[in-house]
Amino acid sequence: MDITYPVGLLVVAIALIIGFTAIVLERDDLHRILLTDLAEILALVLIALVATDLAEALILPGLVVGISELMAVSEVYITREGLRAPPAEPAFHIEVMDSAPGILALILVGYGIILSGFTGGVVAAVGTVFYFMCRGHDERFELIETVSGYAWAIWIGAFFIFMFLPQYWFFAVMMAGGAILLKVMAKMSLVGTMRGGPDV
């Protein structure tokens, strides 16, 4: 009999006991946020032990939810403690940051669109993040969020095609690939705005 799974469960149980003891004993809120990240890693180990495609399918949304939760909690913490950004110049500013962003963002976004899907979304998002970081941003984020919402609807529509009209699977694959590209790109481009600024 394979004892891998029970051993893994035992290890995770020990780790969970240690981790949550630390959270209970902790008094500082920021330390608690850091320990939440530890708890998330332990939860992911618990899922990874399932060791099938189901595990991968569960880990991916777990990661996305984890990062968005972390961003939200950190924003709440900053607002509650009244922490302001240190009044300083941007960390570094070199000439290439004035001339390159346009063309580099264009290349990365174009390559991302060719790749499509989750990977393409990440590549395209790196382009937009770079652009926002170098040029600043006065974008209307309602627009980006609206596009992201429509992309989600298209993605769900593609899954309905898979279920009810399986003979058109190639069309559905293209729909899902394009939609997830838009979705990942819209979400990740928010990271480029984290230096603060108007309209965020």
Added chain:
Amino acid sequence: MTPEFILGCIILIIGVIAAAFPRPKTYLSRLISLEIPGLGLLLIMIAYDEMLALLTFVAVTAISTFVLVRVIERKEAAQ
């Protein structure tokens, strides 16, 4: 029980202890210690051939470190 799995479990336990009770107890040392259980998780994922999850975890860890460093930076500046 592959070597990767055993090594991953050992690193996971060590990392959890390091992240739960860091010394000296500063934000930065705890943040750095958090990478150790992450490495343990990566090894366990390798043991089960979960490539997509592994790659996404690496990408997300980079972003989460960025988010946490930003909070810590502001907290230290306020003190």
